[in-house]
Amino acid sequence: AQSVTQLGSHVSVSEGALVLLRCNYSSSVPPYLFWYVQYPNQGLQLLLKYTSAATLVKGINGFEAEFKKSETSFHLTKPSAHMSDAAEYFCAVGDSWGKLQFGAGTQVVVTP
Amino acid sequence: NAGVTQTPKFQVLKTGQSMTLQCAQDMNHEYMSWYRQDPGMGLRLIHYSVGAGITDQGEVPNGYNVSRSTTEDFPLRLLSAAPSQTSVYFCASRMTLSYGYTFGSGTRLTVV
Numbered sequence: 001a002q003s004v005t006q007l008g009s010h011v012s013v014s015e016g017a018l019v020l021l022r023c024n025y026s027s028s029v030p031p032y033l034f035w036y037v038q039y040p041n042q043g044l045q046l047l048l049k050y051t052s053a054a055t056l057v058k059g060i061n062g063f064e065a066e067f068k069k070s071e072t073s074f075h076l077t078k079p080s081a082h083m084s085d086a087a088e089y090f091c092a093v094g095d096s097w098g099k100l101q102f103g104a105g106t107q108v109v110v111t112p
Numbered sequence: 113n114a115g116v117t118q119t120p121k122f123q124v125l126k127t128g129q130s131m132t133l134q135c136a137q138d139m140n141h142e143y144m145s146w147y148r149q150d151p152g153m154g155l156r157l158i159h160y161s162v163g164a165g166i167t168d169q170g171e172v173p174n175g176y177n178v179s180r181s182t183t184e185d186f187p188l189r190l191l192s193a194a195p196s197q198t199s200v201y202f203c204a205s206r207m208t209l210s211y212g213y214t215f216g217s218g219t220r221l222t223v224v
Contacts, residue, residue, distance in 0.1 A: 009152065034212050043202060044155075046212035090154060094209060098143055098162040099170065104154040 002027040004093050006103035014111050019063075019078040021106050023091030026072060032094035033074045035065055038105075039087045047089075050074060061085070086110045114138050118203050118216035125193040125223045133188040133219050135203030143206045144186040145170070145213065146178065148199040155202065161186055193223045 007022040025031060033050040048059025055067045061084075065076045074091060088107050094100040119134045137144065145160040147170075157170025159178040167178050175197060177189040186205075190197060200220050204213035 006154075032210055036212075043215035043217050044204075044213070045215075049210070049212050051210040096209065098160055098168075098209065099157060100145065100160075100213060101157060101171075102147070102155040104152060 002031065002093050002095055002099075002101055004091050004101055004103035006091050006106050008106055009104065010107045010109065012109045012111060013081045015083060016080050019076075019081045019085060019108065021076040021089050021091075021108070023065075023074045023076065023103060024072055025074065025091070025093045027093055027095065032100075033065075033067060034092040034094070034100070035059065035063070035074075035076050036090045036092060036102075037061075037087045038090065044090065047076070081108075081110050083110050083112070116203055116205055116214050116216035118201075118219050120219060121217065123219060123221050125190070125221065127193060127195060127223060129193050131190050131193070133190070133201055133203075133221075135186045135188065135216060136184050137186075137205040137214070138184065139205060139207070139214065140183060141205035141207050141214070142183070143209070143213075144180065145204050146176070146186070146188045147202045147204065148172065148197075149202060149218075150199050158188065158201075190221075195223045197221065198223045 003026045005024045035047040036044040050067045058064045091103040116137045146158040147155040161167045161180040203216045206213045
């Protein structure tokens with residue numbers, strides 16, 4: 001069975017500072033990995049995905065994530081936070097049978 | 113191209129009532145899923161489908177039924193509503209396993 005752990009339910013960053021959101025997964029087979037963002041009262045929007053083509057994945061809005069198999073991690077980063085990055089972020093792991101499981105989410109607050 | 117359409121957007125039910133949450137997509141996607149979102153718990157998979165006529169249970173299927181008679185539609189039925197089913201429900205679809213899900217805008221359900 002696969003599972004996803006997001007470290008930190010809330011993260012506060014200063015505008016212009018590095019954003020780092022941590023995600024660890026467990027999966028018995030090479031997984032499909034995703035990061036999503038959710039703005040208040042909206043559905044989820046895909047930020048980026050890992051599907052084994054490259055370990056460093058670039059997404060929208062300046063975000064990127066690195067797949068590290070040895071650490072079973074897929075951490076999300078952005079070099080310089082913007083006020084518009086304030087949202088909830090979800091890591092998700094998919095298997096070969098069609099299931100996609102989400103982590104509990106990390107709320108990002110950006111301070112001026 | 114409407115994407116994933118969920119209806120209704122808001123619903124209040126009395127305990128014991130039944131209802132169907134509608135979900136339709138116009139992207140010819142094979143995979144569709146229903147999730148519920150509760151504070152601090154991320155998104156939990158209720159049921160999913162890998163194609164017309166094929167459905168399976170997720171991690172929280174009790175009290176919900178689904179069917180997939182066409183590629184476009186994936187309705188979620190609440191058999192006998194309970195207060196514990198108060199939540200925000202999201203429907204999502206994707207073309208293949210390596211694609212990210214496209215989410216609907218959600219249905220906010222309150223059971224009193």
